[in-house]
Amino acid sequence: MKTTIGVIGSGSWGTALVNLLTQNGYHVNWFVQSQEIREHVYEYGHNPHYLSSASLNMSRLRVTIKIDDLIEASSIIILVVPSAFLHSVLSKSTYPLKDKKVVSAVKGIIPESNEIVADYLFREFNVPREHFAMIAGPSHAEEVSSEKLTYLTVASEHVDLAKELKLLLKNHHINVKISHDIVGTEFAAVAKNVYAIAAGIYHGLGYGDNFQAVLVCNATQEMREFMSKVCRVNADIIESAYLGDLLVTMYSQYSRNRNFGVMIGKGYSVKYARMEMLQIAEGYYGAKGLAHFMEKLNIDMPIAEAVFNVLYEGQNASNVFSELSNELS
């Protein structure tokens, strides 16, 4: 059967994935939020709001605002909507997902239920475990779109599905690794966003590169301990989907989470920093999700807790992060 791919989500990463898949020769059905976006894409061949410099291959693209039509017409569905909106977007659909291969490119926790995307899809939509995969790894959309060499990881418990996705994604600038650790891959992707906010806050407060390196080491250790509690398999943190993504998100100029943190470190209120963001800082929601797991599993995560206290408890970033710096080793 011919592979038909549906991409749900038209932010930066959705746009980069659509661009990549059509460049790789596949036909893609793309769900976008509004008729205005759809018409713009057809008229000008690019997304009006995100990665607008990327010229899309319109001969292989069908753009729709009808989510049910997209699901019906696609055998593989790639979800790339920020976690905070995933439930509301999927709730618009009545077409069953359980017979589809469902791939999450989301790096967040569903705020309504504090679940990773895999668990949410298994419970809410009866997606079978063997039909689920996640795309992870250090992969800023801007770099993927400008064909910078990138190593993605596809995690799935079903090796054939992981191999199928590898074939769809890989090309001269995209290398794809396969993992069977969906839980660890998802949790690492959530946690690294929160640590990137911490890196941004310290940068905004004026701390330098020497200290950032110490923060990275401590965040790596904290993430390793967290993953050892939540993962069902023994994950080696020195892999690009875990440590690699932590590093790129903590250091990259493109990281929305880091840039969000920088604003807070510079003294913006959380509310104002959120308003200033044109894109999504998943770590804002991730910090709350991690706080839930810290309490549920009785885990001590001082860096993630400091981020939570600033974002949700109204605590002063300078005081909280100065105190935290004394606890790091």
Ligand SMILES: NC(=O)C1=CN([C@@H]2O[C@H](COP(=O)(O)OP(=O)(O)OC[C@H]3O[C@@H](n4cnc5c(N)ncnc54)[C@H](OP(=O)(O)O)[C@@H]3O)[C@@H](O)[C@H]2O)C=CC1
């Ligand atoms: N950007 C990146 O480099 C990478 C992102 N990811 C992950 O991909 C996921 C999607 O992020 P990304 O593509 O970057 O998103 P962006 O921040 O680039 O764009 C935000 C997206 O959210 C949508 N949105 C905003 N408000 C709502 C709402 N109320 N209801 C429904 N949708 C809404 C926007 O829709 P609209 O088009 O209408 O504005 C837009 O598609 C995230 O989980 C992120 O962590 C993973 C790897 C890399």
Ligand SMILES: O=C(CO)COP(=O)(O)O
């Ligand atoms: O996940 C990402 C890179 O791998 C994107 O990170 P940001 O959301 O912080 O930009």
